[in-house]
Amino acid sequence: MPDNWSFVAAAYGLAAVVFIAYGRWLRRREHELTALSASGAHSQAVRSDNTQAVRSDNSQAVRSDNTPRSQPLSKTGHPRPEPSKRPPLQ
Amino acid sequence: MTVLGWLTALGLVAGLVMDFGIAPREMTQGNVQRIMYVHVPAVWVAYLAFIVGLIGSIAYLARRRPGADRIAHAACEVGTVFLGVNIATGAIWGKPTWGTWWTWDARLTSVSVVFVMFLAYLLLRGAIDDEERAARYSAVLGIVAALNIPLVHFSVYWWRTLHQPPSLLKPGSSTMPPVILTALLVSFAALALLGAYFIVRRARVLALEQEALA
Numbered sequence: 151m152p153d154n155w156s157f158v159a160a161a162y163g164l165a166a167v168v169f170i171a172y173g174r175w176l177r178r179r180e181h182e183l184t185a186l187s188a189s190g191a192h193s194q195a196v197r198s199d200n201t202q203a204v205r206s207d208n209s210q211a212v213r214s215d216n217t218p219r220s221q222p223l224s225k226t227g228h229p230r231p232e233p234s235k236r237p238p239l240q
Numbered sequence: 241m242t243v244l245g246w247l248t249a250l251g252l253v254a255g256l257v258m259d260f261g262i263a264p265r266e267m268t269q270g271n272v273q274r275i276m277y278v279h280v281p282a283v284w285v286a287y288l289a290f291i292v293g294l295i296g297s298i299a300y301l302a303r304r305r306p307g308a309d310r311i312a313h314a315a316c317e318v319g320t321v322f323l324g325v326n327i328a329t330g331a332i333w334g335k336p337t338w339g340t341w342w343t344w345d346a347r348l349t350s351v352s353v354v355f356v357m358f359l360a361y362l363l364l365r366g367a368i369d370d371e372e373r374a375a376r377y378s379a380v381l382g383i384v385a386a387l388n389i390p391l392v393h394f395s396v397y398w399w400r401t402l403h404q405p406p407s408l409l410k411p412g413s414s415t416m417p418p419v420i421l422t423a424l425l426v427s428f429a430a431l432a433l434l435g436a437y438f439i440v441r442r443a444r445v446l447a448l449e450q451e452a453l454a
Contacts, residue, residue, distance in 0.1 A: 153265075153270040153271040154270065155271060157272050157332050157336050158271055158275055161328075161329040164328055165282070165325045169325070173438070176438065179445050180448065183448035183452055184448065186452055187448065
């Protein structure tokens, strides 16, 4: 049977890439979190996927990216204006 | 941590020396058989990590200690990485020896089911915002997924498969030549150290994340 060195290289190379990538990700994440705790920014909720968990006590929905909405929400929570403010249908 | 890191690096170098410098060319398959030294230890480390995850999950459900959940989470994630490497290297080994990258054989299918279950475990953890609820649900899923490991191991006995039966984890003595067995065990020790290093480091990252959330 031929030696198939290319398959051997592919298997070891793939394993090396996966392990190195995972190890680098762990190290980077650890550095980020250590820097964050050192800077005293504990109040921000940080998740492992780097998004911010937003919790709001009021009843209005808050976007997770904190961008402002183009218009205020209706009280019913529906994006369209209240029925009483809509112009009558022609 | 640093000591474990250096031991891991040393183990990996020793493993590579054994795999390519000392272990001989296999008579039937040729040099492609050297893939075994990464393929087989990867699944053993994955099994060990899942067993650690199983123990951590049971401990969390019993005592509700966040430390147990962190260990379970870290071990299951690292086990999934190693199982992914095992499946990928198995496909690479399968092509020149079986003539196919993949077949719906009992061993390959059962190991893929376990892999998908642990991917679901990781997705579940990320999908639930409430930390306690995420820990509780994923602990249950982690236990159910880990209980499938015996199914993977015995699948080669219970069904007719293309995958060969175990050469080592079986009753009776090994049929492997001592030099090949030694290379396999050195590679296993190296990858086990790497797995332990990853689990310790991941658990630390999870602890830092929880501190940041508090």
